[in-house]
Amino acid sequence: MFQHKKSLLLFLIPGLLGVLLFYVVPFLGGAYYSFTDGRAQAGFVGFTNYAAVWENPMFQLGLKNSLILSLLCAPTVWLLSFVIAELLRKLSSGAKTLRSMILLPYIMPSSAIILIWLLLFDYGGPINRLVSVLGLERIDFLSGQALRLPVVLLFIWKNLGFAVIIFLSAMQAIPQAYYEFATLEGAGFFRQLISITLPSVLPTCFLVIILEWISAFKIFKEIYFIGGAYPDFEVYTLQNYMNNMYGNLNYQNVTTAAYTFALILFVLFGMLFCVQKIATGAVEGE
Amino acid sequence: MKNRSQHRHRTKSFLLHSSLFLLALILLLPVILTFLYSLFSPLEIKEHLLLRGSLDKEKWMPLLFSPQVVSIGQYYRVLLEDNGILQRFVCSCFYAVTILLGQSVFIPALAYALSAFRFKGRSTIFFMLILLMLLPFQVTMVPNILMLRTMKLLDTVWAVILPMWFSPFYVFLIRQYMVGIPHELYEAAQLDGAGTICCYTHIALPACRPVIGASVALSFADIWNMVEQPMTFLTTRDDLQPLSTVFNKLIAMPTGIEFAGAVLYMLPALFVYLFFLEDIVTGIQLTELK
Numbered sequence: 079m080f081q082h083k084k085s086l087l088l089f090l091i092p093g094l095l096g097v098l099l100f101y102v103v104p105f106l107g108g109a110y111y112s113f114t115d116g117r118a119q120a121g122f123v124g125f126t127n128y129a130a131v132w133e134n135p136m137f138q139l140g141l142k143n144s145l146i147l148s149l150l151c152a153p154t155v156w157l158l159s160f161v162i163a164e165l166l167r168k169l170s171s172g173a174k175t176l177r178s179m180i181l182l183p184y185i186m187p188s189s190a191i192i193l194i195w196l197l198l199f200d201y202g203g204p205i206n207r208l209v210s211v212l213g214l215e216r217i218d219f220l221s222g223q224a225l226r227l228p229v230v231l232l233f234i235w236k237n238l239g240f241a242v243i244i245f246l247s248a249m250q251a252i253p254q255a256y257y258e259f260a261t262l263e264g265a266g267f268f269r270q271l272i273s274i275t276l277p278s279v280l281p282t283c284f285l286v287i288i289l290e291w292i293s294a295f296k297i298f299k300e301i302y303f304i305g306g307a308y309p310d311f312e313v314y315t316l317q318n319y320m321n322n323m324y325g326n327l328n329y330q331n332v333t334t335a336a337y338t339f340a341l342i343l344f345v346l347f348g349m350l351f352c353v354q355k356i357a358t359g360a361v362e363g364e
Numbered sequence: 365m366k367n368r369s370q371h372r373h374r375t376k377s378f379l380l381h382s383s384l385f386l387l388a389l390i391l392l393l394p395v396i397l398t399f400l401y402s403l404f405s406p407l408e409i410k411e412h413l414l415l416r417g418s419l420d421k422e423k424w425m426p427l428l429f430s431p432q433v434v435s436i437g438q439y440y441r442v443l444l445e446d447n448g449i450l451q452r453f454v455c456s457c458f459y460a461v462t463i464l465l466g467q468s469v470f471i472p473a474l475a476y477a478l479s480a481f482r483f484k485g486r487s488t489i490f491f492m493l494i495l496l497m498l499l500p501f502q503v504t505m506v507p508n509i510l511m512l513r514t515m516k517l518l519d520t521v522w523a524v525i526l527p528m529w530f531s532p533f534y535v536f537l538i539r540q541y542m543v544g545i546p547h548e549l550y551e552a553a554q555l556d557g558a559g560t561i562c563c564y565t566h567i568a569l570p571a572c573r574p575v576i577g578a579s580v581a582l583s584f585a586d587i588w589n590m591v592e593q594p595m596t597f598l599t600t601r602d603d604l605q606p607l608s609t610v611f612n613k614l615i616a617m618p619t620g621i622e623f624a625g626a627v628l629y630m631l632p633a634l635f636v637y638l639f640f641l642e643d644i645v646t647g648i649q650l651t652e653l654k
Contacts, residue, residue, distance in 0.1 A: 079482035079547060085560040086481045093474025094489065096530035101496050104507035111506065165384055172381065178641055179388035185581060185637040186395060187589040189608035190626035193615050194394045194401070200416050202425040218419060235391065247649035296500040299591045303612045320502040324596070329506050336503040343498045 105340075111333040127334040137335055139311060140319035141342075147315065148294035150226065151233045155290045158234070159241035160283070164275060166242070167249045177246065181239035188236050192303040196220070199228045223312045225305060232300045237293060241286045248282035249275060284354040288347060295343065395630065401428065402627040405435040406620030413618035438624030449607065449614075449625040456606035456629070459524060460587045466529035467583060472576065474535050476568050479542035480550060480560070490539070496532040501592040512597060521604055523597035528587065534579045541575035541651045542568060575651055577643025584636050588629075 080086070115123045131137050162180065166173050183191075198205050199219040206216045217224050256274050265273065276283075298317040305313050307321070316339050323331040401409060408431060415425045442449050478490055508527065512518040517526065549571075550563050558566065569576070589608050598604050607629050614622050 080480050080550070080560055080563075081482055082560055086477060086483055088561075089473045089477035089481070089564070090483075093470040093477070093530060093535065096470055096526075097474075097493070097496070097532065097535075099511075100508065100527035100530055101504065101532065102492065104504040104511055105496070105499070107507040107511070108504065162384070162387065165380060168380060169384070170377065176384050176388050177645075179392055181641075181644070182395070182634075182637060183391055185585045185633050187585070187608055187629055187633055189589055189591065189611050190398065190629040191394050192611050193622050193626050194397045196416065196612075196615060197413075197425075198394070200425055201419050202415065202423055204427060207424065207427070216421070220417075235394070238391070243645060243648055247645070250649075292498055298500070298502070299589065302591055306612070317500060317502045320505065321596075324506060324509075329510075332502075332506045336506070340499055340503050344495065347498055 108333040108336055111329045112337050115330065127330050128338070131331055131334040131338065134331075136314070136319055136322075137316070139314055140316040140335075141338075143313060144295060144297075144315040144317070144339075147226065147230065147297055147313065148291055150230045151237075151294035151297065152287060152290040154230070155234055155237050155241050155294075156283070156287050159238055159245055159286065162238070163242050163245035163249055164271060166246055177243070180242055183236050184239045186236075188232060188299060189303065191232070191235075195228060195232060196304070220304070221310055225310055225313050228304050229297070229300045229313055232304070233294065233297060237290060241290060244286055244289075245279060245282060248279040252278045281354070281358050284350070284357070288350055288354075291350075292343075292347070398623055398626050398630065402438055402623040403434050403436070404428070404431040404623070405433060405437050406441060408432055408620075409438070409623060410618050410620030413615065413620070413622070416615075438621045439628075441621045442624045442628060446619070446621060449621070449628070451603075452605060452607040452610060453625075453628060455604060456588065456608065457632075459521070459590075459606055460584060460632075462521075462525050463528045463587050464580060464583060466525065467531065467534060468576075468580075470529050471531070471534050471579070472538055472569060472572065473564070474530075475538035475542050476564050478535070478539045479545075480547075480563070480568065493532040493536055497536060505592075505596055509596065519598055519601050524590075524593045528593070531583070531586075534583060537579055537582075537647075537651060538572060538575055541572055541647070544650065545571050574643045574647040576647075577640045578647030581636055581640035581644055585633065588633055 112127055113122060113124065115121050115126075166177060166180075169176070197203055200206070201216060201218050201220070205219070210216055219225065219228050252274065257270060260270050260274060296317075297315065301309050301313050301315060301318070307318075309318060316335060320332045320335050320339075323335065404412075412425070412428060415423075478486060509518065512523045517523045545568060549567050553563050553567055590606065591609050594605050594609050607625070611622070611626065611629075614625070
C-alpha cells in the first residue's frame with residue numbers, strides 16, 4: 079500500500095472535508111440543541127428534552143409507525159427477491175431480459191409513477207374492481223389504516239429489482255455441479271433450495287435484509303407522495319414528526335428525536351451485524 | 365420413458381418462463397400505463413382525473429384502455445404552451461448534471477484514498493461513513509439548515525447540490541470495489557515510474573468502470589427522485605423546485621397534461637438505465653459488499 083503523505087492528502091482532504099462539513103458536523107452539532115432549551119441564551123437542560131420528546135404521543139406514534147412500516151417492507155422485499163432470484167437462476171434462456179425488466183422500476187422516478195398509482199388505488203379504481211370481483215367490500219386505500227398498502231407496495235415495487243440482482247449475482251457463483259449431483263440423488267426443488275442455495279448465499283441474505291431495512295427506515299417519499307405532508311396517523315412516521323417539529327421551529331424537539339432515531343438505528347444494525355458475524359462464522363466453521 | 369421426462373421438463377420450463385414474465389409485466393404495468401395515458405387527449409384525461417376521490421358506492425371510475433383519439437395534445441402543451449412542467453424539468457436536469465459532475469471529482473478520489481493508502485485513522489473514517497449511511501435525511505436536517513444559512517447558501521441551488529457531492533453511500537460502494545484491485549498492479553506501475561496520481565487515473569479509475577457506471581446510474585436515480593432536500597432547503601424558492609416534488613400536487617388540480625409530464629420525466633431515467641444496465645449488474649456482482 080502507498081504511504082506517500084502528500085499525495086494521500088491530495089486525495090483524502092477534499093472529500094473528507096465535504097463529508098465532515100455536510101454530514102459529521104451537523105450530526106454532532108445536533109447534540110447542542112438536544113441538550114439545551116430554546117431561549118436566546120440557551121441553558122443546559124440535560125436530558126429534559128429527551129424525557130419530554132419520549133413522552134410525546136406524536137413521537138411515540140411516529141416511532142411505532144416507522145417500525146411497523148419497515149417491518150412490513152423489508153422482510154417482504156427480502157423473501158420475494160430471494161424466490162424470484164432462485165427462479166431466474168433456473169431459467170435456461172431469457173433470464174437477462176427478464177432481469178432487466180424486473181430491475182427497471184429501481185431507476186424509474188416514483189414521483190412520476192405516483193399519478194398512475196393514485197388512479198389504481200382510487201376508491202373506484204381498478205384495484206378495487208378486483209377486490210369486489212373477489213366478493214369483498216371495497217376499500218378506501220387512500221386514508222386510514224389501508225393507506226399503508228399503497229405505501230408499502232410502492233416501496234416494494236421500487237426496491238424489489240435491486241435485491242433480486244444482489245441475490246442473483248450471489249447465486250450464480252454457486253457451482254452448477256452441486257445442483258446436478260443433488261438432482262441425481264433425488265433431491266427436489268425445496269430440498270435443493272434449503273440445503274444448497276440458502277447456506278451458500280447466507281451472507282447475501284444478511285446484506286439484503288440490512289440494505290432493505292435501512293431504506294425502509296428512511297421511507298418518506300412514498301408517504302409524502304400518497305399521504306401529503308401531513309398524512310393520516312396510520313402512516314405518520316418519525317420523519318413526519320421531525321419535519322412538522324421543524325415547521326414549528328422547535329429545533330430542540332427535532333434534534334432530540336433525531337438522536338433517538340439514530341441511536342435506535344445504530345443499536346439495531348449493530349445487533350444485526352453481530353448476528354451476521356456469528357451466523358456466517360458458524361457456517362464457515364462447519 | 366425418456367420422452368415423457370423431456371416433456372415434463374419442457375412444461376415445467378414453460379411454466380417458469382410464463383410466471384416470471386407475468387411478474388415482470390405486473391412490475392412494468394405502471395410504466396406502460398403512464399405511457400398509454402400520455403397519448404389520451406388532455407380533455408379526456410382531465411375528465412377522468414376529476415372522477416378521483418369519490419366514495420360513492422354506486423359509482424366506478426371507467427377503465428381506460430384506448431383513447432377516443434390518439435393525441436399528442438398533452439406533449440404539445442407540455443413542451444410548447446404550459447411552461448411550468450418544462451421549466452421544472454430543466455431544473456431537474458441542472459441538478460442532475462451539477463451533482464454528478466461534483467460527485468465524479470470528489471467521490472472516487474476519496475474512495476482511492478481509503479483503499480490504496482495505508483494511514484492512521486483509515487478504518488475510523490470508513491466506519492464513520494457506514495454509520496452516516498444508516499441515517500435518514502431528517503436526522504441531520506436542522507443542523508444542516510442552520511449551517512447552510514450561516515454559509516448564506518440556504519434557498520440557493522447550492523444548498524441542494526453541495527451536500528450531495530459527498531454522499532457516503534457512493535464512497536462506500538466504490539471503495540469496496542477498489543479494495544479488490546490487486547496491489548501488484550500499482551507496484552508494477554510504480555516500478556515503471558508512475559506516481560500515485562498516475563496510478564489513480566491509469567489503473568484505479570479504468571478498473572472501476574463498472575462500479576462507477578453503476579454509481580452514476582444509482583445516483584442519477586436518487587437525484588431524479590429527490591424530495592426531501594429541495595423541500596427543506598428551498599422552502600421559499602418555488603421556482604427552483606425539481607419536477608420530482610410537484611407531481612402529487614399536479615394531480616390534485618388536474619389540467620390533463622400530467623401524464624405527458626410524467627413520461628417526459630421517465631425518459632431520461634430510461635436512457636440512463638439502458639446505457640448503464642450492464643455496469644449495474646457487473647458492478648454489483650464484483651463489489652465486495654459483505
